[in-house]
Amino acid sequence: MNNSVIIKTKDLVKVYPMGQHDLVALDHVNLVFQKGEFAGVVGPSGSGKTTLLNIIGSLDTPSDGSAVVLDRNVETLSNKEAAKLRNQHIGFIFQTFNLFPVYSVFENVEFPLLLQRMSSAARKKAVYDSLEWVHLADRAKSKPAQLSGGQSQRVAIARAIVKKPEVVLADEPTANLDAENSHHIMKTMVQLNEELGTTFVFSTHDEKVMRYLRRKISLIDGKVAKDEVISKKRGKST
Amino acid sequence: MIRFLIKGLIRDRSRSLFPVLTVMIGVMLTVVLQTWFRGVESEGVQIAASFDTGHVKIMSQAYADEYDQIPNDLAFIGVHDLMQDLKKDFPDMIWLPRIKFGGLIDIPDENGETRAQSSVMGFGVDLLSSDSPEKRILNLENAVVRGRLPEKRDEILLSDEMAQQLGVEIGETATLIGSTMYGSMATYNFTVVGTIRFGITAMDRGSMIADLSDIQTALDMDDAAGEILGLFPDLFFYDRRANGIKDQFNAAHQNPEDEFSPVMLTLKEQAGFGEMLDLIKSASNIGISIFVVVMSIVLWNAGLIGSIRRYGEIGVRLAVGENKNHLYRSMIIESLCIGFFGTVLGTAVGIAIAFYLQETGIDISSMMQDATMVMSDVMRARITPGSFVIGFVPGLLATLLGTSISGIGIYKRQTSRLMKELEV
Numbered sequence: 001m002n003n004s005v006i007i008k009t010k011d012l013v014k015v016y017p018m019g020q021h022d023l024v025a026l027d028h029v030n031l032v033f034q035k036g037e038f039a040g041v042v043g044p045s046g047s048g049k050t051t052l053l054n055i056i057g058s059l060d061t062p063s064d065g066s067a068v069v070l071d072r073n074v075e076t077l078s079n080k081e082a083a084k085l086r087n088q089h090i091g092f093i094f095q096t097f098n099l100f101p102v103y104s105v106f107e108n109v110e111f112p113l114l115l116q117r118m119s120s121a122a123r124k125k126a127v128y129d130s131l132e133w134v135h136l137a138d139r140a141k142s143k144p145a146q147l148s149g150g151q152s153q154r155v156a157i158a159r160a161i162v163k164k165p166e167v168v169l170a171d172e173p174t175a176n177l178d179a180e181n182s183h184h185i186m187k188t189m190v191q192l193n194e195e196l197g198t199t200f201v202f203s204t205h206d207e208k209v210m211r212y213l214r215r216k217i218s219l220i221d222g223k224v225a226k227d228e229v230i231s232k233k234r235g236k237s238t
Numbered sequence: 239m240i241r242f243l244i245k246g247l248i249r250d251r252s253r254s255l256f257p258v259l260t261v262m263i264g265v266m267l268t269v270v271l272q273t274w275f276r277g278v279e280s281e282g283v284q285i286a287a288s289f290d291t292g293h294v295k296i297m298s299q300a301y302a303d304e305y306d307q308i309p310n311d312l313a314f315i316g317v318h319d320l321m322q323d324l325k326k327d328f329p330d331m332i333w334l335p336r337i338k339f340g341g342l343i344d345i346p347d348e349n350g351e352t353r354a355q356s357s358v359m360g361f362g363v364d365l366l367s368s369d370s371p372e373k374r375i376l377n378l379e380n381a382v383v384r385g386r387l388p389e390k391r392d393e394i395l396l397s398d399e400m401a402q403q404l405g406v407e408i409g410e411t412a413t414l415i416g417s418t419m420y421g422s423m424a425t426y427n428f429t430v431v432g433t434i435r436f437g438i439t440a441m442d443r444g445s446m447i448a449d450l451s452d453i454q455t456a457l458d459m460d461d462a463a464g465e466i467l468g469l470f471p472d473l474f475f476y477d478r479r480a481n482g483i484k485d486q487f488n489a490a491h492q493n494p495e496d497e498f499s500p501v502m503l504t505l506k507e508q509a510g511f512g513e514m515l516d517l518i519k520s521a522s523n524i525g526i527s528i529f530v531v532v533m534s535i536v537l538w539n540a541g542l543i544g545s546i547r548r549y550g551e552i553g554v555r556l557a558v559g560e561n562k563n564h565l566y567r568s569m570i571i572e573s574l575c576i577g578f579f580g581t582v583l584g585t586a587v588g589i590a591i592a593f594y595l596q597e598t599g600i601d602i603s604s605m606m607q608d609a610t611m612v613m614s615d616v617m618r619a620r621i622t623p624g625s626f627v628i629g630f631v632p633g634l635l636a637t638l639l640g641t642s643i644s645g646i647g648i649y650k651r652q653t654s655r656l657m658k659e660l661e662v
Contacts, residue, residue: 059557080561087559098554102249107242112558114239159558 006166006199007033007056011065014051014222025051027222028065033201035166038193040202042210043219049203052219053169056201057090058082070166087115091160091198093170097152099144099159105131106140109158116163130162131155134188150181154188161192167199168192174206186212243568247575253544254576260540261580261637262587264533265629269588270595270619271529272628275522277596277620282518283475283505285438288375291505292334292467293475294483296320300497301464305509308338310419310457313464314498320466327490328483332371332471335463337362337453341416341424343396343446345404354404358396360414360446362453362463366391375469378434378447384408385432394448397441398433406430414446418458426456437601468502480504530628534636541573541640566645573641574634581633585626595619 014026025048033039041049054060055067058074059082067074070089077085086092099108109130113123131137134154144152153173160168170189174182190212193200202209210216218226247254287293297305298314314320317335324333339360347353364370365378365388373379378387383398385408396406406412410430418424428448435442454460468483470476484502493499506512555565599618 057557080563083556083559083561085559086557090559092557094554094557098550100246100551100554102246103242107245111242111555114242115559117239 004034005032006035006037007031007067007069007201009052009056009065009067012052012055012062012067013064014048014055014060015063024222026055026062029219029222029224031217031224031227033199035199036193036197037215038190038200038213039215039217040204040209040213041217041219042203042205043225044205047219048222049205049219050171051222053171053201053203056167057092057169058085087112088163089166091163091165091168093153093156093160093168093173095172095175097144097149097156097176099152099155101144103143104140105136105142105144105147105155105158108144108155109162112159112163126162127158130158133161133192134158148181149177150184153177153181153185157185157188157192161196161198164196165198167201170200170202172204172206173202174204174209179208182206182208243572247572253548253572257540257544257576257637258580258583261537261577261633262584264537265581265584265633266588266591268530268533268632269585269625269629270591272526273588273592273619273621273625274595274617275526276622276625277592277618279518279522280474280620281618283515284473286511287467287469287473287475287505288377289438289441291508291511292465293470293480293505294331294468294487294502295505295508296324296466296468296487296500296502297464298498299492299494299501302501302503303497308340308464310337310339310417310459310464311421312498313337313419313459313462314500315460315462317461317463317466320500324466324468324487327486328468330471331483332375332469334372334375334467334469335364335450335465336467337450337457337459337462337464339416339453339457339464341414343400343404344413344415345406346411346413354406356400356404356444358400358414358444358446360416360448360453362448362450364451365447365449366451375473376447377436381434381436383433383435385430388431388449391449391452392428393431394428394446394452395432395434396430397443397445398435399442400444401430401433406433408432412446414448414456416457419462420458422458424457426452428452466500475505477504477506480506526628530631533632536636537632538636538640538643541577541637542644543640544573545569545641545644569641569645570638573637577634577637580637581629584633585629588629589621589625592619592621592625596621 009029009031012026012029013024016023016025029052041052043049051060055062055074056069058069058077061075069085072081072085074082100111103111106127109127110123113126118126128137128140131140134157136151136154136158139147139151144155147155174185177185186209189200192198202213204210214231215227215229217224298312300312301309301314304312321333321335324331339362341358341360343356343358344352345354363372363376365372373387378395388394394412396412408430412428412430414424414426414428416424434447450463454462470479481504484504487502491500506515552565556562596619
């Protein structure tokens, strides 16, 4: 695999058995993502966006074909190896934030580093660096319930980037946010992409997100209908 | 990481406080019920043994054959020598010679004419010997309602209920009218020095307790007794030991040719007690087992639901990179902690309640007005070694099982499906 290629899928197929019939979620998908890309997978509900992200994130395995992420073939990874890949190299951002409600902002962001057995001092520095990125260092001691939706999603971003992953997978990250917060979140991610070189892959059908994408991959019925590069520059300056 | 998980556990009451309380209540109920069943079981045995059967009992063969009629004419003679033999051969046992008798109690007026009269069930027991354990065995000091215990010859106790019906005051004379061992009429004057209430309805209705030597004199039963009761010192019945003593005694003393030779019976061999005891024990074991199973299902479900409602959190932890083994292990350790603390607390509270019920009991005398059985009208619990461990079955094992089974879902589902299904 080329050094700058970070994700590659080849004839990727995912089939879910649904009673007597099979649902084809992904149908021979061939995609390549370069390091530092800011790409989005768009399409209507049920088009296979989340399934594609799940397989890239080693949360799921292909039915056929292959998905190679950071030189690791997802379908051959053991549970332990998949967990290690997610913990060290991939960050996730979810539509519903999914913060742990009983832990503080600091503790939520700290959690992935605890799994890496990092020292206390290094963890503290990494967590505060990460919170600085999303402008929430002053809310480190707050609980998720005390934050707005936009702030909660920024904490989720901080949790995803605290371990400095090569790839961040964001599944409908702005679906639960208003327009203003959506733009803030997207600007933050553009900035992270430009300054840290982190690869971002979104799944979305939100027009506000699409405006920021440099590459837009349209999925329809599990097939790549269109793959267009919008801008060569990292992120989008508006 | 462990500190992080403990922090979450303590902060999230739905993961710590409420499950601990659920386990605690379940275990507490199990312990109280177990001690209650054991209490009912052992109270029945203890009362029967103290007042009637002993753990073993010696009678003449003829007396044993007609036991229901209390045939004192068939009592055995030579109690003194037999007691010496028993104390030598079985020094660890308590031996109590007694005479049971029926008769009339007559209360005279100032002219010596009958003022009041009633039938009476009497007990001649050793009250005046300094080393006699009878006061303790019959719990006489606590049973006194008015007056005092007999301190010298010719003094008696009457049941308080009967004394009130007869209008007897402390210090008044009461005449026993009965029949001697040889069938002639016997009258004997006693002084009523106290009234008693045992909390055993059949005993409290019309009983009289006198010193053994007075009854021997009154009924012309010199050196005779209807029965000698043998009790284990802790007052608990041990079937196998009792049988061993019986076999040894009967081998040495029983003579089938002589109907007045002594014969020993164990508690279970008397008046259908064996069948009754086995029935009570089986019933209480079944009752306890059913309750333990029901409580286990409740707590198993609590463990199951507790884990299922955390699938969302589990999904995120997996996505962030925690591996399944680590996650499953942490859930098991968590449920072990919950189960252990809940069980220890539940056992402690259950034992405290059981201790109160053991010492104080619940008065059911109002439900026992017409009872004729020798049984206590105060129901008590009894704490046994099993009471300290029985709670661990539903408290620890069932909780652990619930978490283990629900945790299997982590392995069975694809991680992505787990997250999707649970709306992560």
